[in-house]
Amino acid sequence: MYTRHGRLKGHLVSAVSKNAGLRVAQLRTALDLLEAFRAPCIDRLTLRLLNERVLTAGDFARRVSRPAGGVVLVPEAFQRYLEHYETAVREPRPAAPEGFRAAFQTEAEKLRGWLRDGGSFVPYLEA
Numbered sequence: 803m804y805t806r807h808g809r810l811k812g813h814l815v816s817a818v819s820k821n822a823g824l825r826v827a828q829l830r831t832a833l834d835l836l837e838a839f840r841a842p843c844i845d846r847l848t849l850r851l852l853n854e855r856v857l858t859a860g861d862f863a864r865r866v867s868r869p870a871g872g873v874v875l876v877p878e879a880f881q882r883y884l885e886h887y888e889t890a891v892r893e894p895r896p897a898a899p900e901g902f903r904a905a906f907q908t909e910a911e912k913l914r915g916w917l918r919d920g921g922s923f924v925p926y927l928e929a
Contacts, residue, residue: 835909835925842928843902847890848883856882897928 851857861879865872891902898905916923
């Protein structure tokens with residue numbers, strides 16, 4: 803749980819007057835909001851695709867840009883990943899009966915209300 807003037811995933815939630823600063827703050831807030839879904843959605847999906855050999859070593863390429871040493875999915879594999887992702891975010895879950903896509907929307911609405919009205923914000927948690 804976070805207080806309105808507290809920190810949300812290490813980034814101070816505040817109004818920033820400069821346009822560039824505001825865009826960075828909005829991006830950080832959006833990424834912070836989605837972080838709660840990383841393990842139950844993205845990590846689980848990625849591991850399943852690797853275990854079922856939907857993705858293999860040949861689907862990855864060394865990253866040319868920084869950070870050096872990283873790998874990325876080749877375009878064809880990324881398209882396959884996105885197809886599986888779309889299916890995964892629509893599947894019902896115990897903590898998200900209408901799927902993760904609906905849970906994303908609910909979290910954004912909760913955050914908007916918290917920023918507007920104050921109070922407390924409890925991020926999504928899959929038990």
